[in-house]
Amino acid sequence: MSDNNATLTVAGDTKDYAILNGTVGPQVIDVRKLYANTGMFTYDPGFTSTASCDSGLTYIDGDAGVLLHRGYPIDQLAEQSSFMEVSYLLLNGELPSKAELEDFTRTITRHTMVHEQLTAFYRGFRRDAHPMAVMCGVVGALSAFYHDSTDINDPEQRRIASHRLIAKMPTIAAMAYKYTVGQPFVYPRNDLSYTANFLNMTFSVPAEEYVIDPVIVDAMDKIFTLHADHEQNASTSTVRLAGSSGANPFACIAAGIACLWGPAHGGANEAALNMLREIGTVDRIPEYIARAKNKDDPFRLMGFGHRVYKNYDPRATVMQKTAKDVLAKLGVNDPIFDVAKELEQIALHDPYFIEKKLYPNVDFYSGVILSAIGFPTEMFTVLFALARTVGWVAQWNEMISDPAQKIGRPRQLYTGPAKRDYVPVDKR
Ligand code: SDX
Numbered sequence: 117m118s119d120n121n122a123t124l125t126v127a128g129d130t131k132d133y134a135i136l137n138g139t140v141g142p143q144v145i146d147v148r149k150l151y152a153n154t155g156m157f158t159y160d161p162g163f164t165s166t167a168s169c170d171s172g173l174t175y176i177d178g179d180a181g182v183l184l185h186r187g188y189p190i191d192q193l194a195e196q197s198s199f200m201e202v203s204y205l206l207l208n209g210e211l212p213s214k215a216e217l218e219d220f221t222r223t224i225t226r227h228t229m230v231h232e233q234l235t236a237f238y239r240g241f242r243r244d245a246h247p248m249a250v251m252c253g254v255v256g257a258l259s260a261f262y263h264d265s266t267d268i269n270d271p272e273q274r275r276i277a278s279h280r281l282i283a284k285m286p287t288i289a290a291m292a293y294k295y296t297v298g299q300p301f302v303y304p305r306n307d308l309s310y311t312a313n314f315l316n317m318t319f320s321v322p323a324e325e326y327v328i329d330p331v332i333v334d335a336m337d338k339i340f341t342l343h344a345d346h347e348q349n350a351s352t353s354t355v356r357l358a359g360s361s362g363a364n365p366f367a368c369i370a371a372g373i374a375c376l377w378g379p380a381h382g383g384a385n386e387a388a389l390n391m392l393r394e395i396g397t398v399d400r401i402p403e404y405i406a407r408a409k410n411k412d413d414p415f416r417l418m419g420f421g422h423r424v425y426k427n428y429d430p431r432a433t434v435m436q437k438t439a440k441d442v443l444a445k446l447g448v449n450d451p452i453f454d455v456a457k458e459l460e461q462i463a464l465h466d467p468y469f470i471e472k473k474l475y476p477n478v479d480f481y482s483g484v485i486l487s488a489i490g491f492p493t494e495m496f497t498v499l500f501a502l503a504r505t506v507g508w509v510a511q512w513n514e515m516i517s518d519p520a521q522k523i524g525r526p527r528q529l530y531t532g533p534a535k536r537d538y539v540p541v542d543k544r
Contacts (some may be wrong), residue, residue, distance in 0.1 A: 121440035126154040133242045141175060141304045142167075157527045167348075169356065170518070173206055173510055174347045181475075185345060186210070199340035199503070200224065200310050203282060206345055206510040216297070219482040221310070227283035228304035229311065230291075231261040238295045247498045248377045255287050257369035266364035268516055277365045278509045282422070285502045286310065290317035293495055311337040314502070319490060332489050335438055339485065343479060343500050345507025346362040347424070351376040355508045356515050360524040365512055371486070372508045377501045379418065382479075385496040388419030389483030397451070398458045405459075409468045419480030420463065426473035435481040439488075448488045456484060 120134040122145045129155045134146040142165045147158055160166045175184040183190040186205050193202050197211075204212045204220045212220060237254050258280075259266050265277035291301050294317075302317045312333045320326030346352070354375040358368040376382035395404050407415040422429055436457075443453060460476050463469045486496050515521055 124150075124154075126156065129154070132259050133350045133450040136172075139172075139175075139222045141177065151527075157270060157529070159529055163353075167215035167522070168353060169348065169515065171348070171511065171514060172209070173507070173514060174345045177425050178422070178424035178426050181430050183346070183430050190342065190430050191434055193459075194338050194341050194431075195339065197230055199337045199344065199506075202341050202344050203494065203506040206506055207278065207497055207513070209264050221343040222277055224283045225306050225313075226306075227280050228287050229307075230284050230287050234258075234261060234288075235291070235301060236336075238291060238301075241295065243296060243298060243328060245296070247289075247296060247494055248373070248383075248501070250292040250295065251288065251498055251501055252370055252374050252377070254292070255285075255373055256367060258284070258370075259364045262366065262495060266366070268359075268362060268364065274365070274513060274516065278513060281365060281369055281509050282506050285505045286314035287317060289495075289502045292498060293318050296492075296494070303314055307334070309337075311340060331442065335442045335485055336489065338434065339482060339499070340503040342434060342482075343503035345504070345510060348511075350378070351504065352508060352511050357524045359512045359515055360521065362523075365509065368512055369505060369508055372504070376501050376504065377497055381498040382497045384418050384477070384479035385482045385486075385500060386493045388479050389487060389493050389496065391418045392452045392455050392459070392483070395455055395459070398455055401455065401459050401462055405462060405466060409466075417459070417463065417474070419483075420469070421472070422477045425475060429477040431478040432480055435478060435485070436476075437482045439481045442485050443488055446488055450484060450488060452487070453484045456481060 120135050122135055123130060123132050125131075131149075133150070136144045136146055138144075151157060153436060158166070167189045173186065175187075176182065185193060186209055188197075188205070188211075193205075197205075200221050201212060201217055203224075204217060232417075234254065234257070237251065237257055241250055241253070262277065262280055265273045265280060266271045287304055294301050299321055302320050304313055308316055308328070312328050315328060315333060315336060316326055348356070351372040355368045355372040358371040359365070363371075379387045391404070395401060401542060404415070404417070408417045439453060442448075443450060460480070463474065467476075482500075483493065483496055486499060487493070491499065
C-alpha cells in the first residue's frame with residue numbers, strides 16, 4: 117500500500133485501488149472496480165467498514181466524541197444557534213445572515229398548514245394507534261397532495277418540497293398527538309416561532325389560552341437541533357437508498373420515518389424512558405446492569421452504545437445539562453432523572469461497558485426532558501422524526517444533486533441451494 121493506493125492480490129493478480137481523502141476523518145479505499153477486476157464483492161453486513169457516499173453535511177469522530185454540522189461543533193450550535201438557523205446551515209452549507217434567516221424562517225412559516233383533506237387520514241386510524249404508525253401513513257400520503265413538487269429533476273420543485281416537509285412535520289406531528297388524546301387539531305400560527313408554534317399546536321386547547329413557556333421553547337428547540345442530522349445513520353441511509361431510485365421526496369422521508377421507528381435507532385428514546393421507569397429506583401439498577409451483560413438475555417441498556425461513538429455522544433452531554441436545567445426551571449423533581457444519572461455512573465465504571473466502549477447516546481436523557489414537558493413516551497420518536505426531517509431532506513438534496521449519483525443496489529454472499537431441478541409434488 118502506498119500513500120495513495122491500496123494493493124490487493126487475488127489469485128495471483130495484483131491490482132491497486134485508489135485511497136481517497138476527505139477533509140478530516142478516515143480515508144477510504146475506492147473498491148468500485150473490485151468486482152470487475154476480481155469477480156468478488158466486498159463483504160460488510162451492517163456496513164461497519166463501508167462509506168456509502170461523499171457528504172459535506174455532518175462529520176462524526178466517534179473516538180473523540182465530536183459531531184460537526186458543516187464544520188460547526190454541535191455543542192456550540194445547541195447553545196448559540198437555533199433549529200431554524202441549523203436547518204438553513206444544513207440545507208445551504210453556511211450560516212445565514214440576519215436577512216437570510218428571516219427570509220428562510222418566513223418561507224418555512226408559510227408552509228406550515230396542511231391540505232385540509234389530510235385531516236381525514238387521521239380519522240382512519242384507531243385513537244390508540246402508535247403516533248409513529250400515523251406519521252408513516254400521513255407523510256407517505258403527502259405526495260398525493262403536493263404533486264406539484266415531486267419532480268426530483270426540477271431544482272425549484274426540490275426546494276419547495278424540502279420546505280414543505282420541514283414546515284409541515286410539526287403540524288403533522290402535533291395532529292398525531294391531538295388525535296390520540298381526542299382533542300381538536302390546532303392550526304399553525306404565523307406569529308409564532310417554529311418551535312413555539314409546534315408546542316402551541318400540541319398543547320393548546322380551544323377552552324383556554326395556552327401560555328407558551330420560553331424555558332420549554334428553548335429546551336425543545338435545543339432538542340430539535342441535537343437531532344437534526346447524524347451522518348449516514350440507518351434512517352438517513354434509507355432515505356438515500358429510496359431517493360436513489362428517483363422516488364419522490366415525500367415517499368423517501370416516509371421510508372426514513374419507518375426505519376427510525378426501530379428501538380435500535382430512533383425508537384430507543386421511547387424504550388430508554390420505559391426502561392428507566394421499569395427500573396424505577398436506584399437500588400434496582402444492578403439487576404438491570406447484570407441483565408445487560410448477560411449474553412443469554414436479549415435485554416440491552418436502551419440509550420446506551422452507538423455504532424460510531426466509542427466515547428461520549430456529545431449530544432448526550434448537552435441533553436443531560438438541558439434535562440437538569442428544564443427540571444429545575446419547571447420545578448419538576450423526577451426520580452427517573454436520578455435513576456438515569458446513577459445508572460450512567462454505575463455503567464461507566466463497569467468493566468463490561470468500559471471494554472465495549474458503551475456510553476450514553478442521544479436517546480438516554482431526551483425522554484426525561486420530553487416527559488417533563490408533557491409528551492407521552494409514544495411521541496418521543498415522532499419528535500426525533502420531526503427534527504431529523506431537515507437532515508434527511510438535506511442529505512436527499514445532496515444525493516440528488518450529485519452528478520455521479522446512481523441507484524443503490526448492494527450485492528450478497530449467496531448461501532442458498534445450488535441449481536436443482538423442479539420435482540413434481542407426487543414425486544416429493
Ligand atoms: C441512534 O447511527 C446513528 O447515528 C444513530 C443515531 C442518530 O442520531 O441517527 O445516533 C440515533 O440510533 C442512537 C442509538 C440508539 N439505540 C439504542 O440506544 C439501543 C441500545 N443500543 C444498542 O442496541 C447498540 O449499541 C446500537 C444498535 C446502538 C449499536 O449497535 P452496534 O454498533 O451494532 O454494536 P453491537 O450491537 O455489535 O454491540 C457491540 C457489543 C455487543 O457485545 P458483543 O456481541 O461484542 O459481546 O456491545 C454490546 C453488544 O452486545 N452492546 C450492548 C449495548 N449496546 C451494545 N450491551 C448492553 N447494552 C447496550 N445498549
